[in-house]
Amino acid sequence: MGLSSNTRLRVRYAETDQMGIVYHSNYLIWFEVGRSELFRELNLPYTEFEKQGLGLAVVEANCRYRKSTHYDEELVIVTEVEKMTSRSIAFTYHVYHDETLVAEGKTFHVFVNREGRPADVRKFEIWQRLQPIFAKQKKSGVLLS
Template sequence: MAFRRDPKTPAMTTDLPQHVFRLRVRYDECDPMGLVHHSNYLRYFEIGRTEFLRSSGGRYREVEEAGLYVVVVHIDCRYRASARYDDEIDIVTRIAKITAAKIIHEYEIRRGDEVLVQATVTLAVIDKTGRLQRVPEALLT
């Protein structure tokens, strides 16, 4: 998965590479009605993001060992339908954009062909003191 630098802007563009990770909804992720609690979708996005990075040979641990942290700075989430206990769902993760200091992911949580949740999550890279840093090469390739 390679990113192309756009010479007109410092932002990087991609043709939206994506990763799909299948997960079965567990009992403890649900409310008393058997529906996935809305807060768990944020956990699913983290799982999707981590597995996407892992599938391309990267690991957050290496970034953290270099003294950098990838933090969520914005989430825009639209809930369309609920996943239920024991459903098999797909976490679809795409890289929408990378700038000098931010990574923007798009997500879909699907049950078969049905889109349950759509979201955009913006991440920033900071150092141990909380100062904004450039996105490291380890996250670009």
């Protein structure tokens, strides 16, 4: 298992549809919350990337819904770095209510510069903080190249 983070959240009423079930697009928002928390736990909040002119563009996202979730249920989003290279990063997500898997997904991101063009993260100062973290994880299956 690579770098991972557990994020707890409670379903808000505004996140549900007329049937009281969480609207499908909210899961992608929760994935973003999980990614942000993972980086924050690494002492690398996303704002640090932005200050250096670096962004993470989502180029692919998917979610498999396994069970409905409802207003006021407490969920845990398990976010894991699946793979990181100098130009991209992939995450996996597992969303649980109690111990039941209710959704799972993946997102694939490309590092981009301020102009929105693909960027090599090794050319940015933040690489000095990222590289040691991911180098330690290389043995755990997180690919860093």
